[in-house]
Amino acid sequence: MHHMYCTARFGLPLLRHIPSFLSIRTLWLHKRGFTGCQTTIPGHSCRLRRGKSTALSQHIQELSGPEHRLLNKLYEGLITGKRASLAECITLVETQHPRKKELAQVLLQRVLAYRTEQEKRNDGRPLAFRVGLSGPPGAGKSSFIEVVGKMLTGRGHKVSVLAVDPSSCTTGGSLMGDKTRMTELSRDMNAFIRPSPTSGTLGGVTRTTNEAVVLCEGAGYDIVLVETVGVGQSEFAVADMVDMFVLLIPPAGGDELQGIKRGIIERADLVVVTKSDGDLVVPARRIQTEYTSALKLLRRQSKSWNPKVVRASSHSGEGIPDVWAKMEAYRDAMLASGELQGRRRAQQKVWMWSLIQENVLCHFQNHPRVREALPHLEERVTTGAVSPGLAADLLLRAFTSSPSS
Numbered sequence: 001m002h003h004m005y006c007t008a009r010f011g012l013p014l015l016r017h018i019p020s021f022l023s024i025r026t027l028w029l030h031k032r033g034f035t036g037c038q039t040t041i042p043g044h045s046c047r048l049r050r051g052k053s054t055a056l057s058q059h060i061q062e063l064s065g066p067e068h069r070l071l072n073k074l075y076e077g078l079i080t081g082k083r084a085s086l087a088e089c090i091t092l093v094e095t096q097h098p099r100k101k102e103l104a105q106v107l108l109q110r111v112l113a114y115r116t117e118q119e120k121r122n123d124g125r126p127l128a129f130r131v132g133l134s135g136p137p138g139a140g141k142s143s144f145i146e147v148v149g150k151m152l153t154g155r156g157h158k159v160s161v162l163a164v165d166p167s168s169c170t171t172g173g174s175l176m177g178d179k180t181r182m183t184e185l186s187r188d189m190n191a192f193i194r195p196s197p198t199s200g201t202l203g204g205v206t207r208t209t210n211e212a213v214v215l216c217e218g219a220g221y222d223i224v225l226v227e228t229v230g231v232g233q234s235e236f237a238v239a240d241m242v243d244m245f246v247l248l249i250p251p252a253g254g255d256e257l258q259g260i261k262r263g264i265i266e267r268a269d270l271v272v273v274t275k276s277d278g279d280l281v282v283p284a285r286r287i288q289t290e291y292t293s294a295l296k297l298l299r300r301q302s303k304s305w306n307p308k309v310v311r312a313s314s315h316s317g318e319g320i321p322d323v324w325a326k327m328e329a330y331r332d333a334m335l336a337s338g339e340l341q342g343r344r345r346a347q348q349k350v351w352m353w354s355l356i357q358e359n360v361l362c363h364f365q366n367h368p369r370v371r372e373a374l375p376h377l378e379e380r381v382t383t384g385a386v387s388p389g390l391a392a393d394l395l396l397r398a399f400t401s402s403p404s405s
């Protein structure tokens, strides 16, 4: 309903404000031999086909020879599993440079097409298992990922680790990026570790992480771990981009657990109580019992899986194989019921809409007429002279009115 309202309300002006997306889409279709104006944006296709094709075709920019060669080189390197190519591809999707952003989208479309083809050969089953891992600072995330990652590469898997660091958006990466993490895993040829992008909004960082997941899968990594720290909204963003969400909890006293949000516990498919060794076994058991009863009270997220609470120690290795066994059991149950595939489909849509929202809001705030009217209207709203609803309507009208009217 909300979406219908937005599309109806913004109509074609919305499309006018996202030319880069359309240009890439059109460019891509063009490159693949589709020359007519074909767009898949719901609700707009008919109108575009009839009236807007000329305007859209103006956005088509051919790839230059060097650009073409660069993309071919990156693509070939990526799908043949070269780590350096994967790193370069991720750098391309992280770029802020407008033209490179366009190239990144062309590359991504190609990787997506490749992956879809491979999935078809795999009876429609996803090629990789995406796992999100979150926990408060110091919960033992990197130690855990190092141990689990090594175990998995030892069993013949290819593991990639991506990070979403919420602090990178404000302080330049102080929460996760400063120390050397996962030293052994980073030397493993079957592992690929990528730190969080170091700047941008959380929306921007999540977007590039989502795209990096696609690239890792294209490069043949069958397990993709996305790590984040339990601060701010990044946990929810990560939960929205993975097949399974795992919460890591340290066996600490009640006070230290206050930072863990109830909302995120509800999203957990598995809770791992970390550092369950030596003197910490007793508090770890207590926390396990507490979380087990807490989870029972929460609404079930899935028909085929009940969230579980396990204990593990990265230092002694105890419980680690069991954690992975639980993850596999989850994946198998969710695949068998089709819920995993359904979740991925829903995530694609959520992702698209959050990008649209972020983009539209940005264009709205930067629109000359909105900028002109905003200070005055904001002031009048705060003094009570104009209702917020009227102010919003006036600003939206300024945004959607054509420049000449």
Ligand SMILES: Nc1nc2c(ncn2[C@@H]2O[C@H](COP(=O)(O)OP(=O)(O)OP(=O)(O)O)[C@@H](O)[C@H]2O)c(=O)[nH]1
Residues within 6 Å of the ligand: 135, 136, 137, 138, 139, 140, 141, 142, 143, 144, 175, 176, 229, 274, 275, 276, 277, 280, 312, 313, 314, 315, 316
């Ligand atoms: N006893 C014990 N200590 C652990 C274990 N795992 C991690 N630690 C310790 O807990 C501290 C934090 O571990 P990290 O793995 O760096 O935790 P993290 O969650 O990645 O930390 P941040 O990246 O700072 O959020 C370190 O001092 C580790 O040595 C474990 O299994 N047992």
